[in-house]
Every structure is written in structure tokens, then in C-alpha cells.
Amino acid sequence: MDDAILSITGLSIHYPTSTGIVKAVDNVSFSLPRGKVVGLVGESGCGKSTLGLAILKLMRPPGEIVAGKILLDGENLIDKDEAQMRRIRGPKVSMVFQDPMTSLNPLIRLDRHFLETIDAHERNVGKDDAMARINKLVEHLGISSSRLREFPHELSGGMRQRIMIGLALILNPKLIIADEPTNSLDVIVEAHFLDLLKGLQKEYNLTILLITHNMGIVAQLADRVAVMYAGRIVEEAGVMDLFARPLHPYTKGLLSSIPNIEVDQMRLYTMPGSPPDLTDPPPGCPFHPRCPNKMSICDKKTPHDIITDGRHVECFLYGGKDA
Amino acid sequence: MRALLSYILTRILLTIPMIFILLTLVFFIIRVMPGDPVKSMLGAHAPKETMDEVRHQLGLDKPIIDFSTNNQFVDYMSAFFHGDLGQSLWYRVPVTEKIAQYFPATLELSFFALLFAVVFGVATGAFAAHKRKSAADYSIRLFGITSYSIPVFWLGLMLQMIFGVAFDWFPIAGRIGARVSPQVITGLYVVDGIITLNFEQVASALWHLVLPSTALGLILCGIFIRLTRANMLGVLKQDYVLAANARGIPKRRVVYKHALKNAFVPILTMMGLEFAYLMSGAVLTETTFSWPGMGSFLVESVNYRDFPALQGTIIFIALLVMGISLLVDILYAIIDPRVRY
Numbered sequence: 001m002d003d004a005i006l007s008i009t010g011l012s013i014h015y016p017t018s019t020g021i022v023k024a025v026d027n028v029s030f031s032l033p034r035g036k037v038v039g040l041v042g043e044s045g046c047g048k049s050t051l052g053l054a055i056l057k058l059m060r061p062p063g064e065i066v067a068g069k070i071l072l073d074g075e076n077l078i079d080k081d082e083a084q085m086r087r088i089r090g091p092k093v094s095m096v097f098q099d100p101m102t103s104l105n106p107l108i109r110l111d112r113h114f115l116e117t118i119d120a121h122e123r124n125v126g127k128d129d130a131m132a133r134i135n136k137l138v139e140h141l142g143i144s145s146s147r148l149r150e151f152p153h154e155l156s157g158g159m160r161q162r163i164m165i166g167l168a169l170i171l172n173p174k175l176i177i178a179d180e181p182t183n184s185l186d187v188i189v190e191a192h193f194l195d196l197l198k199g200l201q202k203e204y205n206l207t208i209l210l211i212t213h214n215m216g217i218v219a220q221l222a223d224r225v226a227v228m229y230a231g232r233i234v235e236e237a238g239v240m241d242l243f244a245r246p247l248h249p250y251t252k253g254l255l256s257s258i259p260n261i262e263v264d265q266m267r268l269y270t271m272p273g274s275p276p277d278l279t280d281p282p283p284g285c286p287f288h289p290r291c292p293n294k295m296s297i298c299d300k301k302t303p304h305d306i307i308t309d310g311r312h313v314e315c316f317l318y319g320g321k322d323a
Numbered sequence: 324m325r326a327l328l329s330y331i332l333t334r335i336l337l338t339i340p341m342i343f344i345l346l347t348l349v350f351f352i353i354r355v356m357p358g359d360p361v362k363s364m365l366g367a368h369a370p371k372e373t374m375d376e377v378r379h380q381l382g383l384d385k386p387i388i389d390f391s392t393n394n395q396f397v398d399y400m401s402a403f404f405h406g407d408l409g410q411s412l413w414y415r416v417p418v419t420e421k422i423a424q425y426f427p428a429t430l431e432l433s434f435f436a437l438l439f440a441v442v443f444g445v446a447t448g449a450f451a452a453h454k455r456k457s458a459a460d461y462s463i464r465l466f467g468i469t470s471y472s473i474p475v476f477w478l479g480l481m482l483q484m485i486f487g488v489a490f491d492w493f494p495i496a497g498r499i500g501a502r503v504s505p506q507v508i509t510g511l512y513v514v515d516g517i518i519t520l521n522f523e524q525v526a527s528a529l530w531h532l533v534l535p536s537t538a539l540g541l542i543l544c545g546i547f548i549r550l551t552r553a554n555m556l557g558v559l560k561q562d563y564v565l566a567a568n569a570r571g572i573p574k575r576r577v578v579y580k581h582a583l584k585n586a587f588v589p590i591l592t593m594m595g596l597e598f599a600y601l602m603s604g605a606v607l608t609e610t611t612f613s614w615p616g617m618g619s620f621l622v623e624s625v626n627y628r629d630f631p632a633l634q635g636t637i638i639f640i641a642l643l644v645m646g647i648s649l650l651v652d653i654l655y656a657i658i659d660p661r662v663r664y
Contacts, residue, residue, distance in 0.1 A: 095566070097569075167566075
């Protein structure tokens, strides 16, 4: 973990709303090892997308970072102003969004999307050179470069998502944040897309933060997994360890909720309850109202920085009760 | 490109039935209106024989509509397709001639007023959305609602008093200086001046346009400010704006290229509506600035009970409105590649 391309410590993001402050991300620390794929999983509304956007300081208003550090190659992004951040977005860190239909400007041709991206960061590249580079990349992604003259709505969903990947790669960044990249794709297209992503990751030695709620995608692609619940990362481990031996009761619940073709199940396991209201989270561990292993300490103290067997898990079952 | 052409062609073909419906409606509405054109022509005390005679000359003794080919409706339709909108009862000249005389004045004034309103309104509205909740935003919004609610004749009078009378910078009435005798080709004095290379005429015509088009433009720009700002705020929340920011596209480009282009479609609709409305003549502005346009002509025609002039003018304006909405639809398709039949 020494060679982390990105490391986040104590990051908190608050959304002031009329009903109170929503703690979308609450004291989160984790890091992305260079050249690895880290899956960030959790239910809708657990703060995983906000965390992804926060790395580029692009939280939707009125969200703001209230504490913490985001170190990209050792530089703290919290100290950067908007102009400096703009030069990081694209060439250093890029994003792939979940819905390629709405993430491409419907009135602008695809080649324009690429050209303006290059133009925004590399002033002295001529149009012909830029086009040659774009054509090469797009062909590499399996799309005929002649289609670049078309508008986003003229492509299929899978092609659009490959265009989004192309836009994320055109400036050769080392880190890509992929926010539910296959959400709008059907399973066949999704499988192709994941293969493509995996290939690209090896080819360009990319570090990918893969935000998803789909454990299957994580199992296929990720090297490490961070599980998020109610704005906090509750468990982080290597993908093999996590699937073989989940520690946190929430992770156990998540994994038992996946249908398993080899087990004869009449009913699928469901976790009782629902995620807490983030304007007024329960005291102590936010998971305790739903937890099958609840202890007396759980609604009094919040578990923090608990390490067991070299794994990070925020649960009093594994120690930290005296801290 | 082929799709665009077939869209335009379809859209043009669709206007043909619309023209028929329009002509029919105007014909019947004019005829159910109270008042007798012959009486208003000759006066209420004219002898009955004279009235009958005139009625016969005008073809008004024929049935309005029946199953023969000799009725008023057929006469009216046939005249229309021969380019004849009837004779003005008051001026005793073809209505088309009067329209040709008054319409260019209205077109000239409307063009400059709308140009001012759109350029100024869209620019400030987009800026307000860009700098949302800043002092500039609040001032622009206040300005928008104020300019929208000021009565145009009052604004016109104020402009006349300040810039026409007190400072004496601009003329306060008419289309052209008394010493310039305009050469008329299209009737648009600015265009005619350019065609004939008569730059004294161009300067004088533009000079006369300043105050009336500013007054009208200021009133209209409030709508454009508010519409642009509201649409821009909506578009700025879209995913592709976030995605463009995430690619490090400079904010100015994101706002004024990505967002404004998408926010422009409803603005275009409003431009079409406003322009169509202006074509019927901005009566109050034209009256304040003694501007000899369609508004003045319409008011005159109503006052003189000049039914043929009224009917002809209404048809002319309605056709224009149709033409403008056709144009707006075509522009939609050019801006937004998703608009197709």
C-alpha cells in the first residue's frame, strides 16, 4: 500500500439542507494502490457517488468538503483552487459516468467532444494530429472512426459507453473513476464492456475506482473492495478475502443477498430495515439498528480504525471496545 | 442531411392545409362581425338604391356560401390565389398596396427591437445563471422584471424627453429626416439606402430607429433575460455539464457553449412568438414615435370600418405568423439533431 496513487484521509462531505446537514461522506479514509482496481460498493444513497465526485471536487451543490485530505500523487487536492483543479480533471484523473446518454451533450457531435477535451489541456496540438489520435483510440475501442461525425443519439448504448471510456482515456490519465459504468447497459453489452475495461486497465496500467452496487462486477474486475454504509467505509479488503471471509455484519448481509445458483434456496436473504436518514443518523455505529450481532456498546460509541488480521473493519466484534 | 431536407419538406407541405383553414376562419369571422361595410362607406343616410348598387358592385349581394360557384366565399378564395386581398374602402386602392407601404416600417422596427432584446437579454440572462446568487444575478433579475413591467409608451416618452429633447441626440418621431428623400425599393429604408449607396439615407434611418427600437427592445428583453436564466439553470444541472467539467473543459466554454446551446431551443420559440406578435405592429410604440407601421394602419382600418383592409391585413399577418413558425421549426431541426419526423 506504499505506492498509493490516491490516498484519502478523514474526508467528510456535508450537504446543508432545509431539514438539517446531510453527512453524505463521514470521516472516510482509504487509498488506491497504483495499477489496481478498487471496487467501492454500497446501497443507493450511501455516499459512494459523492465520494467519487469529491476526488475531483465536483460534488453537486450545495455539497462541500468540511474535513480531510485528498492526496493525489502526494499533492493535497483540498488546497487546489478551481483553475488548478481544472488542469487535473482529464489529464490526471478522469471519470466515466453511469448514463452515457445524458453524459454526452446531445447537440454536439462526438468528435467535438474529443477535440474540445484535447484543446482544453494541450494547447499546441494541431487539429489533424488530435483527430489522428482520436481516430486511433476510437478504433481501438471497437468503433469505426467514421461514426465520430454522428451525434450521441445515433449510437447504441454500448457504443456510447465506449465513447465515454474513450473520452476518459484520450488524455492518458493514470486514474479513472468509473461511477456505475454499466448501469444503463444490458447484461450482454455489460459483459463485453467489462472485458474491454479489464483489457484497457492492463494495457495502460490504469488505476480504477469502480463505484457500483453490483457485487458480481466487483468480483470480476476488482483487486480490492471497500464497502460503504451510511457515508462511512465499514470494511476494506482484498477481493478474495472479502468474498471468502466477510467480517462486517453489513458485508455478510450484502453477500448473502446475492442469489447463488449452486445453493437450493427457496427465498433470497434480505437484510431487515433500511439505510438510516443521513440528516439524523443513529448514535454509535450507524448499522446497529439492522445488525444481527448488536452489542450494548454499538449504540454508544462509533467504531473507528479497527484492524484485525491486517484487515480494516469498523465493527466492535473485532476489537476497539476499549479505545 | 437527407433527413433534414425531408423534414423541411414535410413541414412545408403541412402548412398548405393550415392556409386553407386560416383563410376560411378569417372569411367567416369578418362576416359575423357587427357593422355593414356599405353603410360605413356611404354613410347611414345614403339612399337605399345607391346602397344596393354599391353592394352589387362589391359582390356583397351574393350568398356568403352555397353549393354553386357564384358566392362570396369562392370569389374571396379565387381573389386570394390571384394575389388580391381586396380594395381598401377608405383609400380606394388595393389593400396589398397599403400593406406594402406600411409593413416595411414595422419590419424594420421589429427587427432592431428584437435584435436588441435577444442579444442583450440572452447575454445578461446567461451571465446571471453563470454567476447565480451573486449581486450581478440579483441586479439582472430585478432589471428583467422591471423592464418587463414598464408600460412601453411611458418608457418611450421618457426616452424622447431625455435623449430627444433634453440632450437632443436622437430624433423623436418619423422614420427619416425631412431633408432626406428616401429611394424606395424594398421599403426598408436602411436596406434601400445600402442598395442605392445612399449613406445619408442609411444614417438618417438608423438614427430614427434608435429610440423606438430601444424602447421596444427594453420591454421585450425582460422576457428573454428571465427565460434564458431559468433554462440555463436547468441545463447546468444536466449530466453532460458535470461530465464536461470532469474533463476539465474551461467553465466559460461549458456555460456558454454546452449549456447555452441546449438552453437556446425555448428561447428560439419565444423569439418566434415575439416576432410574430411584433408583425401586427407595436401599436403603442408606433403611436408614441409617430411610426407609420402596421399598428397604425390596423387602428386606422378599424376606425374607418374599412372591412376589406382589415380582412386583408389580418390574412397577411396570419400568413406571416405561419411563415415564422415554419422558420422556427426548421431552425429547431438545425440546432437539435434529434428533431425529425
